[in-house]
Amino acid sequence: MKPVIAIWMLVSGCLGIPTSTVITEQPAVDDIFSSVSKMEALVHQENAIVDMLDSFLIDAKQRIAIIQNYVTAYRQVMNGDLSSSKLVANPVDAYHLVKRLTIDWDVVERVLEAESNSSRNALNHVLVLRETSVFPNSEDLHGAAIALVRLQDTYQLNVTELADGHYNGVDHSRGQVFQSRRDLSGRDCLFMAQHAFADGYYDTALQWAEAALGQFARKGDSYGSELEAFRNEVKHFVEFASRVHDDVLERQGPRGVNWQTNSHPVDRQFLTGNSEKYNSLAEQQFTPKLYQHQTEDEENEHYERLCRGEKLRSANIEASLRCRLVTRGHPALLLQPLKVEEQSLDPMIVVLHDLLTERQTEVLRELGEPKLATSLHRGGEGKFVRSMIRTSKNAWLQEHENASLPAMRRRMEIATGLIYGPETASEYFQIANYGIGGLYKTHTDNVIHPDVRPEDQDPWNLYVGDRIATLMVYLTNVEAGGATVFPRAGVTCWPRKGSAAFWWNLYKSGEPDLTTRHGACPVLHGSKWVSNKWIRQYDQMLVAKCGLHPLEKFSSLLV
Numbered sequence: 001m002k003p004v005i006a007i008w009m010l011v012s013g014c015l016g017i018p019t020s021t022v023i024t025e026q027p028a029v030d031d032i033f034s035s036v037s038k039m040e041a042l043v044h045q046e047n048a049i050v051d052m053l054d055s056f057l058i059d060a061k062q063r064i065a066i067i068q069n070y071v072t073a074y075r076q077v078m079n080g081d082l083s084s085s086k087l088v089a090n091p092v093d094a095y096h097l098v099k100r101l102t103i104d105w106d107v108v109e110r111v112l113e114a115e116s117n118s119s120r121n122a123l124n125h126v127l128v129l130r131e132t133s134v135f136p137n138s139e140d141l142h143g144a145a146i147a148l149v150r151l152q153d154t155y156q157l158n159v160t161e162l163a164d165g166h167y168n169g170v171d172h173s174r175g176q177v178f179q180s181r182r183d184l185s186g187r188d189c190l191f192m193a194q195h196a197f198a199d200g201y202y203d204t205a206l207q208w209a210e211a212a213l214g215q216f217a218r219k220g221d222s223y224g225s226e227l228e229a230f231r232n233e234v235k236h237f238v239e240f241a242s243r244v245h246d247d248v249l250e251r252q253g254p255r256g257v258n259w260q261t262n263s264h265p266v267d268r269q270f271l272t273g274n275s276e277k278y279n280s281l282a283e284q285q286f287t288p289k290l291y292q293h294q295t296e297d298e299e300n301e302h303y304e305r306l307c308r309g310e311k312l313r314s315a316n317i318e319a320s321l322r323c324r325l326v327t328r329g330h331p332a333l334l335l336q337p338l339k340v341e342e343q344s345l346d347p348m349i350v351v352l353h354d355l356l357t358e359r360q361t362e363v364l365r366e367l368g369e370p371k372l373a374t375s376l377h378r379g380g381e382g383k384f385v386r387s388m389i390r391t392s393k394n395a396w397l398q399e400h401e402n403a404s405l406p407a408m409r410r411r412m413e414i415a416t417g418l419i420y421g422p423e424t425a426s427e428y429f430q431i432a433n434y435g436i437g438g439l440y441k442t443h444t445d446n447v448i449h450p451d452v453r454p455e456d457q458d459p460w461n462l463y464v465g466d467r468i469a470t471l472m473v474y475l476t477n478v479e480a481g482g483a484t485v486f487p488r489a490g491v492t493c494w495p496r497k498g499s500a501a502f503w504w505n506l507y508k509s510g511e512p513d514l515t516t517r518h519g520a521c522p523v524l525h526g527s528k529w530v531s532n533k534w535i536r537q538y539d540q541m542l543v544a545k546c547g548l549h550p551l552e553k554f555s556s557l558l559v
Helices: 003-015 036-060 065-077 084-089 091-113 117-132 138-154 159-163 186-198 202-218 220-252 275-283 296-307 315-319 358-371 405-416 459-464
Strands: 166-168 177-179 323-326 338-345 348-353 392-397 429-434 440-443 467-474 484-486 491-493 500-504 518-520 523-525 528-536
Touching: 036 065, 036 084, 036 091, 036 117, 036 429, 065 091, 084 091, 091 117, 091 138, 138 159, 138 186, 138 202, 138 296, 159 166, 159 202, 186 202, 186 220, 202 220, 296 440, 296 484, 296 491, 338 491, 348 491, 358 392, 358 405, 358 429, 358 467, 358 528, 405 467, 405 500, 405 528
Parallel strands: none
Antiparallel strands: 166 177, 323 338, 338 348, 348 500, 392 429, 429 528, 440 518, 467 500, 467 528, 484 491, 484 518
């Protein structure tokens, strides 16, 4: 835990702010927020709960204000024929879905416990539903909140507009505007501010706190006698967060691996004698740093800019890229060539358009969905762990599970010229689904690390070789966000259903090519499904041959 977070937890107790709002580094094992597929199931669970509550209200013949508020909030969102997929596609509506089934439902539960036998029966009905069905917990609510915070920060969304449920898409969305069914209350905005603070987004935390005050000012009547207490709570938070913000800015600067602040202090007294220093920070211009080592902070900034659709490469580099039809001299491609779009020549990164048919993408989703489990990533000690660095769920499919999978594998082999079978040549099909703000921070795909001793490596990896290449197929279109970006190469690949991104992870010598470090951008609106196929090194010895120089790269898709 960061020291400043520990201080915040101590101070928040004094201010009356629940410390439970501070998210931990590791989500629960069976979290729901990290998968849109799992989130859709919540819509059906809430339908059942609201049906039961409606019946209870009719039978009881009395208005129970808290329960009625719950039902009303639900009805405001679910009017019309809104599908579950459309509801959870919107991050604000998805947040409200999780909030209703955690904090709001806990209040309803306490009311039901104090009611008559009919209330007890209604409560038991829902308790059974919670025990036997998919249901969110507090960690899902925390995950949904920090996902909204990260979306706002990554895509530089206007906090006031986002609090009203209004936000714009990114570059490839062609100016599309999204609107949630409900806005965020002042209490919700404070909840976001607390999570932003705990995660080191000190500048963003202050923006959310200001939005909370704005919501209180516009809709104060709905808070009744509690309005003044809420305002004081926000003011106490702003005072403390401002002191921490200014202290971090003064001692550590405006941006680091796990913190960020504004370029100027909140307290103008800090400017005394230091105005030139802070003005110079504000005037610093971003300069792309491509094809070379990047610090973690530099890599994060490149990652975020590429996620927003910014162009980081020179016009000369962009002009050298081509779209072409490729047959590779293969009979299966003569009448239907590959549609190849070059994204980068060094490193070689291409998009193969329409690699799979719409029906094939649906098959992969249908097979993978029942098996989804929380995604892991390689931690600092080489072990696979769960964390907010990767928020998704994945599943693995073997070819014998469906008759169409061998045909897909063969199509991939023809397209890339690499060998995908037997099992030593490539891994099983991995299916991944990204949830609210789903992302995977920048990483490499190789699994054999040069700085790890052979006896500490996985024996299977040493037997089959490293992941020489990656083929990632997009199984859905994503309405906004969700790109795959390569910070060192300055490349952004936007999801398009049926298309696939392909790149080499290794030099011809077998050493990792760090210019292909890549990440999955947060999903701003929609649901993102992908299928990864990782090709192993040693079975490719006759088609992807070694080079004569340690840093010689594969320069073409045509191996």
